[in-house]
Amino acid sequence: MSGITIEIPWEDNLEKGPVGEYIEVIDIDPGGGVAYTPVDLNAPALLATDGLQPSESDPRFHQQMCYAVAMKTIEHFERALGRKALWSPRAHTVANSDYAENYVPRLRIYPHALRQQNAFYSPQKKALLFGYFSTKAKDKKNTPGTTVFTCLSHDIIAHETTHALLDGVHPRFSEPVNEDVLAFHEAFADIVALFQHFSYPGVLRDQIARTRGDLVRQSVLGQLAQQFALASGRGDALRSYLGKEVKGVWEPIRPDPTMLDETSEPHDRGAILVAAVFGAFTRVYQARTRDLFRIATEGTGVLREGDIHPDLVNRLADEAQSCADRALQMCIRAIDYCPPVGITFGGYLRAIVTADHDMNPVDREHWRLAFIESFREWGISPRGARSMAEDSLLWPTETELVKERVKVSKGDFIAEETLSRNAMKKMFSQAAPSSDDPAYQRKALRAAPEQSMAPSSGILTPAGLQMPRFDIWVDADRQAATFHSWLLDEDYRWMTDALGLVVQVYNLPKTISARQRNPNQANVEIHAVRTAMKRGPLGWPEQHMVVAVTQWRAGFFDKKKQKDQDATPDAWADAERDFKYRAGCTLLIDPAGTQIRRVIRTPGTVDNEDELDRMRHYLLNGLSPPNAFAPTAARFSASAEPFALLHSHAGD
Incomplete structure (x- = not known):
């Protein structure tokens, strides 16, 4: 039997499990009613031998394998993205059905979670669940009845860890x-x-x-x-x-x-x-x-x-x-x-x-x-x-968007570009207007609890990349509150149009999610403001800020009902909606140059009828059985376990 040694970053406070800064391995077998002894990778005997030797029968090696491959995958992501990896937060509702999030410090890994031919990432549990099963095939490579552990496959571990990492960046x-x-x-x-x-x-x-x-x-x-x-x-x-x-x-x-x-x-x-x-x-x-x-x-x-x-x-x-x-x-x-x-x-x-x-x-x-x-x-x-x-x-770059806007409006390019640059400089030098949005007030207060109950969102500033991961997550809340306040400011209305966002909804469909305190203003969700260190064109490290902005609209499968609801006040809050149509953009911002480097927009804005109809058509006709994502409210809900269903091979 040959093996390889996987080199991963050293963790000073690695506990038995292993349990480290990013990963928590919990080895419980519900089917067998067994809790396996956690491996201690800091034990002198294991440090001297670079860990346990490969063994299909030793649960401690299974734990070691999951930890090592997952940490290697995290290392690749952090090096490519230029920042520390964060898991997607755990969402919950608070007073008035407002949406809130809790920090998730570690991804949990269960090496023996399932007695079935499956392994998947659970967005709800923020965990990787690996199964084991008996072989069915009888050939020169298999003996029927022997057990196969998915937690011993490098590819499966890396695959599932990647699902979790991608979910942390793009939960949608x-x-x-x-x-x-x-x-x-x-x-x-x-x-x-x-x-x-x-x-x-x-x-x-x-x-x-x-x-x-x-x-x-x-x-x-x-x-x-x-x-x-x-x-x-x-x-x-x-x-x-x-x-x-x-x-x-x-x-x-x-x-x-x-x-x-x-x-x-x-x-x-x-x-x-x-x-x-x-x-x-x-x-x-x-x-x-x-x-x-x-x-x-x-x-x-x-x-x-x-x-x-x-x-x-x-x-x-x-x-x-x-x-x-x-x-x-x-x-x-x-x-x-x-x-x-x-x-x-x-x-x-x-x-x-x-x-x-x-x-x-x-x-x-x-x-x-x-x-x-x-x-x-x-x-x-x-x-x-x-x-x-x-x-x-x-x-497109910010300058290219300004040119596009000027071409349509037949305005003055120099004046528009100057306005754009001055606006970005203002974001990085002045405090944003106070926010009246409860969700973003909570974000700002969590980042700066000493502020008043109606805090200013502060100044947009890059996060320190050496900060602890929890502090980076909290600081991202402050950045999101700051950027949200700027986007909704009257002086920035021209920018929201250029970014493909809809703010004023006076004459637009009532199915567009609107703010409760100002029904004539659409909701704008700042999903994330991430600071990253990237290599610039000259090879020098440069700080960048990545901002993800989304909006949503209530969608209905019946086009006549959609038309009726579009004209009904507060129809966006209809709990009987069939789906949510989302639109938005990702911004790549250069803090040092106070400019938007890149604007990545969805094909249509949230009021675009063609894109809404395209999504409706796909949900009705593009998801064919036995796919788990049939277009029903129950199966299309956010509470589903999409990867469990996608990765299941039962009945094949």
């Missing part, structure tokens, strides 16, 4: 409002699990040797959850994105631009996105290793039969690891450049290209071109895109 990404949302969650989790394999040099060298340097060949690097799939009799892998076996011969899957239009099941649709990302990676890897193959083959480019030289294996492994690390960082960093709701594959491509452009304006290795070409081959493009050129895919 679990709401299926179009055909790509659920598929994106699955694909993104698989992308992280896939490329995280390249973090382990031993595994990487082994796969390079097996594939003779051709990573498009059949390889564990392109197949996820192998043991899970083999034991359940589902074939060589649960989901394979690189190819399939035809009459005993492995054949790579060729890109098919029509496949996306014909695929709706979330896992299958997500597999297309994974294939597109992996295709971009292999393009760059092949370009960077072409010279090595020429040297090794004396210019022919064709390797002789047999094992390749260990030196070549090491050099190819180095290149693969470097390429995979860049690809993984690009994919994770892009989630800050996504709209806060309604993610699409095309929008994700724009996010990847824009985020990388802002960090590396000069793309000497043609990474962005590789992503664009690979996505094009799989038929993935932004909706309504006129061009797939790099400059056409970049999300």
Whole structure:
């Protein structure tokens, strides 16, 4: 049996469990009525041996495995996003049915939570629940009746941890409002699990040797959850994105631009996105290793039969690891450049290209071109895109939005741009107007309890990245209260229009969520204000602020009822609504330059009838049985466990 050592950040106060700053492993088996002894990774004997040796029968190793892989995944996210990871808060209601949130310090992991063929992230419990089951298959790789533990699969642990991390950044990404949302969650989790394999040099060298340097060949690097799939009799892998076996011969899957239009099941649709990302990676890897193959083959480019030289294996492994690390960082960093709701594959491509452009304006290795070409081959493009050129895919800057606004209004560009810059400077130099919104008053008071009951929201300031995670979370509340007050200020009405937000609702549908204290003003939800340290174009670290803003509108499946409700006062508060249609934007702000770097808007505003109808059509026709997300109020509620249903294989 071979194993690998996973290097993770040291935690001074790691307790038995393990229980650390981010993770709390709780090993209780409800089905067996057993609570297993928690592992102590700070025990001298384990420190001396780099932890427990791999063992399928030792629950303490199961605990260690979950902790190590989850922490490695967190490390990748923090490095890519330039900030400490936070889990999504626990929501609850307070007086007058107002919405409030509680801080979640740790993600709980239950290695033996289920006696079933499943493993999933629970947004309600803020926990990862892993199952175990007896094998069904009988072949050379399985013995019927033996137990398979999903908590021993690196890919499954990384996959589920990624679900939790993505939920902490974009909690609305679990709401299926179009055909790509659920598929994106699955694909993104698989992308992280896939490329995280390249973090382990031993595994990487082994796969390079097996594939003779051709990573498009059949390889564990392109197949996820192998043991899970083999034991359940589902074939060589649960989901394979690189190819399939035809009459005993492995054949790579060729890109098919029509496949996306014909695929709706979330896992299958997500597999297309994974294939597109992996295709971009292999393009760059092949370009960077072409010279090595020429040297090794004396210019022919064709390797002789047999094992390749260990030196070549090491050099190819180095290149693969470097390429995979860049690809993984690009994919994770892009989630800050996504709209806060309604993610699409095309929008994700724009996010990847824009985020990388802002960090590396000069793309000497043609990474962005590789992503664009690979996505094009799989038929993935932004909706309504006129061009797939790099400059056409970049999300707009503040200046570009001002030009667009001036073009429509036929105003003065210099005057509008000056107004915009002065407004941003005011945000970072003056206290915002006092807020009369109870929810944001609570946020401001929690961050600064010494203030009065009607506090000013303060000055917009970046958070210190070395602050404790709880302090960062509380400070984000203060930032959200500050930004909320500025957006609702009369002097900033022009900016809300440019950002695709609706504030005044005098002549707009009454189904748009409005403020109780001012029914003529729409609700604006500041989901998050996050400070991140990113590398600038010159390679220097720069502080950025990421702001996610959303609004919602009550939606009804019956178009006549929708029309009637649109004209009925306070119809947005109708508890019998069928769904919520959300719209909004993500802002990338440069605090030092006091300007908005990027504006990432949803396709339509909250009053857009076409986008509302598009979502209605998808909910009524795009979710086909036996999908768990049938368009009924009960099954579409926020209390559902979407990942438990998505990941369940019972009855397959």
